[in-house]
Amino acid sequence: KQEVTQIPAALSVPEGENLVLNCSFTDSAIYNLQWFRQDPGKGLTSLLLIQSSQREQTSGRLNASLDKSSGRSTLYIAASQPGDSATYLCAVRLSSNTGKLIFGQGTTLQVKP
Amino acid sequence: DAGVIQSPRHEVTEMGQEVTLRCKPISGHDYLFWYRQTMMRGLELLIYFNNNVPIDDSGMPEDRFSAKMPNASFSTLKIQPSEPRDSAVYFCASSPTGFRISGNTIYFGEGSWLTVV
Secondary structure, three states, X not given: OXXXXXXXXXXXXXXXXXXXXXXXXXXXXXXXXXXXXXXXXXOEEEEEEEEOOOOEEEEOOEEEEEEOOOOEEEEEEOOOOXXXXXXXXXXXXXXXXXXXXXXXXXXXEEEEO | OOOOEEEOOEEEEOOOOOEEEEEEOOOOOOEXXXXXXXXXXXXXXXXXXXXXXXXXXXXXXXXXXXXXXXXXXXXXXXXXXOOHHHOEEEEEEEEOOOHHHHOOOOEEOOOEEEEEO
């Protein structure tokens, strides 16, 4: 059974710091992996999607990497800002035959001014 | 586009009552998902539809839960009878054609916050 783990559960950093969020999954046979952002009281917004054949994806100050063989992904946030404060979730999709996403519990990030 | 629209946003109900949550997906999207989020279990898929047909309902916790999609622009998730352990945030999400092939992204609504007392 695929399990997705995110460590740490919470992280607090000063503004301007570069940071890395971690995601690990137990079964390397995935179709793709996505990172989402969730603001308090809101739904999820997709940030980056990495197909299983890719190693990384970038969007602005965000960079997500994928190492399928080791079952790990990281989300790198450069020059963090208070507006980056949110919960970040990773999710894996097992195959193209299913629309189901399996989510980690998330990392709650606080960026202090 | 207005995005995925869910109603009600908040509901407090008594144990044993019927609860109906509603969702309007983004126009043109042919995949619709119902997820549940709790502190203990995180986000879990309950059921998803493709072209109004249920594809995977293995996440529906028990017979008290049912979901329907009578047309492309409307879906309901019903809990009858409700129990305190059903208290959670219920998210509806939709995806466009090609989601399965190209991995197009998924768009979430803002959720329905359910409290059963």
